Amino acid sequence: MRASVLEQARQPLVSRTLPDPVPQSGEVLLRVKACAVCRTDLHLRDAEIEAARLPVVLGHQIVGEAEDGRRLGVPWLGWTDGECRYCRTGRENLCINARFTGRDIDGGFAGLTVADEAFCLPLPDGLSDEHVAPLLCGGLIGYRALRLTGDAPRLGMYGFGSSAHIICQVAVFQGREVFAFTRPGDTDTQAFARSLGATWAGGSDEAPPEPIDAAIIFASVGELVPQALKQLAPGGTVVCAGIHMTDIPSFPYADLWQERSIRSVANLTREDGYQLLELAPRVPIKTTVSLYELERAEEALSDLRAGRFEGTAVVVP
Numbered sequence: 001m002r003a004s005v006l007e008q009a010r011q012p013l014v015s016r017t018l019p020d021p022v023p024q025s026g027e028v029l030l031r032v033k034a035c036a037v038c039r040t041d042l043h044l045r046d047a048e049i050e051a052a053r054l055p056v057v058l059g060h061q062i063v064g065e066a067e068d069g070r071r072l073g074v075p076w077l078g079w080t081d082g083e084c085r086y087c088r089t090g091r092e093n094l095c096i097n098a099r100f101t102g103r104d105i106d107g108g109f110a111g112l113t114v115a116d117e118a119f120c121l122p123l124p125d126g127l128s129d130e131h132v133a134p135l136l137c138g139g140l141i142g143y144r145a146l147r148l149t150g151d152a153p154r155l156g157m158y159g160f161g162s163s164a165h166i167i168c169q170v171a172v173f174q175g176r177e178v179f180a181f182t183r184p185g186d187t188d189t190q191a192f193a194r195s196l197g198a199t200w201a202g203g204s205d206e207a208p209p210e211p212i213d214a215a216i217i218f219a220s221v222g223e224l225v226p227q228a229l230k231q232l233a234p235g236g237t238v239v240c241a242g243i244h245m246t247d248i249p250s251f252p253y254a255d256l257w258q259e260r261s262i263r264s265v266a267n268l269t270r271e272d273g274y275q276l277l278e279l280a281p282r283v284p285i286k287t288t289v290s291l292y293e294l295e296r297a298e299e300a301l302s303d304l305r306a307g308r309f310e311g312t313a314v315v316v317p
């Protein structure tokens, strides 16, 4: 099969022909129809988070077709032990032995992939392969972050890329007001956010017209945490949705006082997946995608790093 492979960290992905993968017991062989690009792929490529093994095929938002014709989604959570203290308490996202797609298990920047069938997700009809793929990490982990904001009616989103453009639609569907914060001066992305239902859009250095009840930080920029905290109403929460973030600068305790909190979100549970994929056609979530052929996966990562597209990059074989 053809694959776009990370052989060395901080080096471009390279196109290779690899032996076809062979499914083991409990696994399913999938022909990859589309694989959306996540910022985590970029963090692995740039060694901001460590690849567990090299070479590795990145890509963990896979839409694949099984040999019996079923369409399945393969997310970041590739396998858990099912028996650790986290798995036994409904927190398999924190499993101490978890294996992740496109890091510990070869992922979807390839013609074929194998996945543990118990961790594959059923996909809703009515969304094409390219348009459903961005839900499988940007959507799912964003949805988990949204759940952790509770019922906050006024929601800030810092960084309006793949995940935010999906979760904005879900939040508006739930009747919340969305305040979108972008890089200062990025009026195109601010207009994009308004087109998806955001009540207000401005730069991350600006104050919203009224205090917000929660903020989700999608960008990997630690400075945004104290900035978001300053905009929170008492009792509000800042949720950091990324796997990697630059250091968070210090800030006055008064900004945290009055029961404000800061927390992170890690990975996803299958339950997050079932819930979002059930909700998607009812919203209905519409994803904005830029398509890249498999050989251009490295270019998709460069364009993500430079912020050259709105929405999500999707690699297609």
Ligand SMILES: [Zn+2]
Binding pocket: 080, 081, 082, 083, 084, 085, 086, 087, 088, 092, 094, 095, 096, 097, 098
């Ligand atoms: Zn476990």
Ligand SMILES: [Zn+2]
Binding pocket: 038, 039, 040, 041, 060, 076, 137, 138
């Ligand atoms: Zn991801």
